[in-house]
Amino acid sequence: SSGINAEYGVKRKCPFSTTSPQQFKTHITLKEAAKLDDALLREMVERTRSLIMEGKQQQQQQQEQEQQQQQQPQQCYSCRSSCPDRTCAHCGRSSCGLCTRTCEGCSEVFCTLCSTLDYSAAQTREFCLSCAV
Numbered sequence: 001s002s003g004i005n006a007e008y009g010v011k012r013k014c015p016f017s018t019t020s021p022q023q024f025k026t027h028i029t030l031k032e033a034a035k036l037d038d039a040l041l042r043e044m045v046e047r048t049r050s051l052i053m054e055g056k057q058q059q060q061q062q063q064e065q066e067q068q069q070q071q072q073p074q075q076c077y078s079c080r081s082s083c084p085d086r087t088c089a090h091c092g093r094s095s096c097g098l099c100t101r102t103c104e105g106c107s108e109v110f111c112t113l114c115s116t117l118d119y120s121a122a123q124t125r126e127f128c129l130s131c132a133v
Helices: 002-008 030-036 038-071
Strands: 100-102 109-111 115-118 125-128
Touching (some): 030 038
């Protein structure tokens, strides 16, 4: 065991004295200060309450807007007609019958952005972007 101590040396002593000064907190948060002052505590409670009420009002307004959008008749994304009756199988956009194409490869309904026309045959053929490859 003496070889180990000689090889590594002896542990050094703690550089701090055993009577170190007491450590004090230098930063006091607003919450801790409010515990000492009733007026400050009431102010914090009122501010918190007002922030909660503002958030609730914003949430209600957002819900009302969403309900109004759902109640409005949907429009075709392309021609803006008020009665879209189909949904694109790729992107999910609402489209009217004039703005949709049925793919000859997979027989799904696609909007004009997610489909293409093939003019290589005698008649024009409609394909989705997946089947056109």
